[in-house]
Amino acid sequence: MSDRKPGFATRAIHDGQAPDPLTGAVNVPIYLTSTYQQEAIGKNKGHEYARLTNPTRDALEESMASLEGGTSAHAFASGMAAITALFTMMKSGDHVVCSDNMYGGTTRLFDKVLSRFGLTFSYVDTSNLSQLAGAIRSETRLVHIETPTNPMMTITDIRAVADVCHSKGVELSVDNTFLSPYLQQPIELGADIVMHSTTKFLNGHSDGLGGVLIGTTPEHAETFRFVQKCTGGILSPFESYLLLRGIKTLAVRMKQHDTNGMAVAKFLQQHPKVKRIFYPGLADHPQHELAARQQRGFGSMISIETGSLENANSFAQALRLCLFAESLGGVETLVCHPASMTHAALGEEGRARLGITDGLIRISVGIEDEADIIADLAQALDVV
């Protein structure tokens, strides 16, 4: 074999997932054990207790570090557990700058929980570099962004933000949930830490929660491992296995999500009942060129404005194939109503500031046949 680094799809299938040395099984076994027999005091096979290490989780962490181009990865019980772990790097008095439009649960964690421990947060439009630079102060430890944002699909220039952060001695973390490492590689663009809700595209089958932090320094690896050990919010062996299984098909799934996403966006764009569409893959999206430059594709997350709560509700109730449900990134098309679901916690005022109306619908386009997805959306729009 040459020294050439294997491609993404190859690494997704093989990295961290070598055949089991004991039996040759081609899949990583699910190690259901809470503890490990030790040979003598201080002498063991590298495992002591399952909160610290588990071979199934270790395999997943190796796979994720490889796919994101980091030096370490640490897996947690959910995306929120991963974000919480990230912020245990902080101490009282530290300040964080973040995207003003993020997953509502992240904002809720910052405002309702972490702020009680003396952390402060500034919300800015991170696509506006001067606003971002102006918000960084001497106590700022981290800039945390989502791109594309949820659900307004605003793009932030990761390389430009990383340059601003590094010129001020601040680290940049990117929530890469919406695109997965197949469509976006934040570390290659200068990010220091990548975070995922693996519940979404990485798992891909809507059958398990999870979260992961990918780091780029020995300090990240040490801190995140220490947090796993101290707080215990780790990913279970079974869910680690489900995720490893999902990751093996990530490349082919994401290609199809991307193709279907574009087809559905083009259909919705010309539909008279759709008042506005938010999809970075369309040429008239204000940041289309930036998305084309920093992403490998545009993905399958689309938001549309139906005009009112009544219209959104009629549309949701009329769906026959697509599922009206929270979450995203599954093989099935998932449709959600951000105002009452993912972003309910922001309150009316918070949502109004970001343009999240009662008529906004978010679609996570699945990998069913494109014509069937479009036919279902068309018949549901007919009743609006």
Ligand SMILES: Cc1ncc(COP(=O)(O)O)c(C=O)c1O
């Ligand atoms: C962008 C983003 N980040 C984080 C999360 C939280 O992840 P989890 O639901 O796995 O805790 C979500 C969940 O919807 C999300 O969409």
